[in-house]
Amino acid sequence: MNLTGELLIGANARRGQGAEFHAVDAATEQALQAPTYYSAKSGDVDQACALAESAFDAYRTLPAERRARFLDDIAARIEALGDALIERAMSESGLPKARLEGERARTANQLRMFATLVRSGDALDARIEPALPERQPPRTDLRFQRIGVGPVAVFGASNFPLAFSVAGGDTAAALAAGCPVVVKAHPAHPGTSELVGRAIQDAVRHAELPEGVFSMLFDAGHEVGAALVAHPSIKAVGFTGSRAGGRALMAISNARAEPIPVYAEMSSVNPNLLMPAALTSRAETLARDFVASVTLGCGQFCTNPGLMLGIAGEGFERFAATAAQSIDGVQAGVMLTGGILRAYDAGIERFAANPAVTTLARGKAPEAGSRRAQAVLFRVSAKSLLADHTLADEVFGPCSVLVECADADELRTVLNRIEGQLTITLHLDDADQPAAQALLPILERKAGRILANGFPTGVEVCDAMVHGGPFPATSDGRSTSVGTAAIERYMRPVCYQNLPAALLPKALRDANPLGVHRRFAGRHERTPG
């Protein structure tokens, strides 16, 4: 497929009239060859949103099987892009081949998981309360299902050019919910975005859906994204990025005549608790696994373990020493963009210059001018952290802060003070269980996912995943961006009271023609089969 650099607006592709920009090779910061990308203008936003709005009713009322097949088809078309997609994504993101192949598999599986969910009808949350004509006063028939909220704006994320981008989790969840999607492509991977965007556009055409089901806009700056979130036709927003970016979108939504949900995943340092018995028995293994996790993908995961908490002692010192040793051998890595690399460098220099912080060890220094990120491990006391909460701020990249707590009480105090997180991890042996049990209520309040004896960098796409968490990990801790529960962000409930049978949505008809799981008179209805 030849890249053209065009905006995808419904069934059309056309050159934007705004500022031009080029894709950039992440490793060299050199502009990649053609095409030139052009930013959209407000007229493009209006048109994409108008098409999305007009597609909404037809798309959301499509039979489940057709919507599911459309999602499956997007997955197949992304896979069919083959090596061209992987190679383009490698250049634009600097991520290695195996990682991107894995991410592609995850992206396709995610689309298929939502197709399965659509077929099951579970997300409809169908409920029936039959009429009680004998009751005084009589009750009329009441039925309940969830429907899509309306057109959704999705922002591609820089760090997952496939799985959190054009056809990523938010797009898949919104399309599964019956919502048209307008994507604001991330300018760090416009070619990858165009390839995937055209695959979705083709799938829309193949399925003979209203063209407005999908559009994709480019912008070198922030204006298009701001206009999208402000547009009256847009009813929800999915975003993964910085805290400043997420807060800016929240502010735009709050200023709308009709505020809308903004699901922004923003920042997390993903505390890991090194429990005493685990440190005693296996500090060295833990330290080596930790260094592998924190430097994986050059540390560019939302779930990177950025804060390692332990209680002072011999085990803690062995952990620190082994981690320092391990990080020493880590090669400097390519980061996603020059901007991210410079923010990382500034972040680690700020830490290194802080008198409360010890620089435990650094990875291999990058060659001069090589535009690589050096891994770093810092160490602070819990007292310093409690005195200066910026020491628990996220620095996006391959670094982490080891925090020495005087005792279990101080560890508890630190946990009570930290901000909301995507994940918190317990490293524990059997003897640590009572102490861990006592901490669990705090962990539940602070994070969307609690792990034991693993590292949070892998995020399974499944029914039981929560990739979310209290503010500021995300703007809305009631939600997840990964897993089947992500569909809920783009749905709202509707009650049908005393409607003639012919007017009822199929899922709510007496005979249950779609065979969906339902609650009937407050009980789970036995489903056929």
Place this chain on the structure above:
Amino acid sequence: MNLTGELLIGANARRGQGAEFHAVDAATEQALQAPTYYSAKSGDVDQACALAESAFDAYRTLPAERRARFLDDIAARIEALGDALIERAMSESGLPKARLEGERARTANQLRMFATLVRSGDALDARIEPALPERQPPRTDLRFQRIGVGPVAVFGASNFPLAFSVAGGDTAAALAAGCPVVVKAHPAHPGTSELVGRAIQDAVRHAELPEGVFSMLFDAGHEVGAALVAHPSIKAVGFTGSRAGGRALMAISNARAEPIPVYAEMSSVNPNLLMPAALTSRAETLARDFVASVTLGCGQFCTNPGLMLGIAGEGFERFAATAAQSIDGVQAGVMLTGGILRAYDAGIERFAANPAVTTLARGKAPEAGSRRAQAVLFRVSAKSLLADHTLADEVFGPCSVLVECADADELRTVLNRIEGQLTITLHLDDADQPAAQALLPILERKAGRILANGFPTGVEVCDAMVHGGPFPATSDGRSTSVGTAAIERYMRPVCYQNLPAALLPKALRDANPLGVHRRFAGRHERTPG
């Protein structure tokens, strides 16, 4: 029970240090006898919130049966207040006895419904994705449940002194979700609030729960409410009231360091569509039933039918004539407060003075100085409504606007333009079904509840109810304030990855010791029994 006018802060009762105020007889606007009520100050807010915060973990991890029994006990204690509660509520609200007895039954049933929901464990939405050790890469065990969000601030509403007040839907849902509650009592019914608040306080004591599970604060003004919503310990807000009030609370939340969900139910004119065949066959019956609904409880329901849409013609004229005739005989009624009465009078005078509006008929004029509200029926053309959207603004009270549409297209245009609503009602005969079917997608986008051949003023408390709707009907159209689904507003998901069995919440243990409904590997698990 003797009223004392004290704040209820945890297990204690003490006099507020802020401005004093008195309960007012709604019918006469005369101050009721003792006690004097005193407003809370910021220190009281801090203390109530600190107690709520410290009660949260113990309360939310209570065995389901204990939490359920606590809810049942609140219901029993409210019933045990007997006539004293009804009489006090009659004086303070001006609502008639039968209505308040019905509301008390609804309030108690609502608490018991949530107790049943807690016992079932359904709101946990428990999910298990078992480990797949053979898969490459292997998958670890993942489990999912929902937990309470934290302490909730609930604002009592003036128009339902029991069912949407101190022990109303939001309090019941929050307590069921495992969240402590701090109520800001409505100053229009402080005695009713104190009676119910003390019943809850007694139930907390009887159940030996942490005292912070419930507190209640008085305030003659808005400062206490504002401080509550701004308090860092408060994690969600439930409010029913004016659009200005709801928007003010949303703004306070948005300005917090950690924004929180605000569930504000604000305004709705609850359009009713008078379909042509229904008008032809039964315009007169419809008109009489409509007048009964619009004047019920002096029109002080969120779901009052405030906008009646029909297509010009003979049936529409019969409807208008009969409605005018029927409203002519309606007695002037007592409103909840003097402020609400004056706002109503100003609202109807604004309509009456608008040259685009015809005053079709008025109910019986109130006697001079009697502080009663006169029912009114207005009539406008759809063209006028489309030219001036303020004609579709809510005027809270016994009035409604009859809108004449030139044809089905104009009716459709009006529907497409109206704001989000709690309800939309179809009055239809069999012959109207195709036209209604074509309108249904618009209705689903505009309202939380769609009714046929009834009036929206009754709101069933059950599994399939949605009392919510797109902005500005509410601040958050993803939610309902009535029915079991209301519990979701106060819950958030947590994922447990690879946790030792002993650390898992009971609902997620392999043997399912609580017998809750779960999803296992993506499928509904058969529950015992």
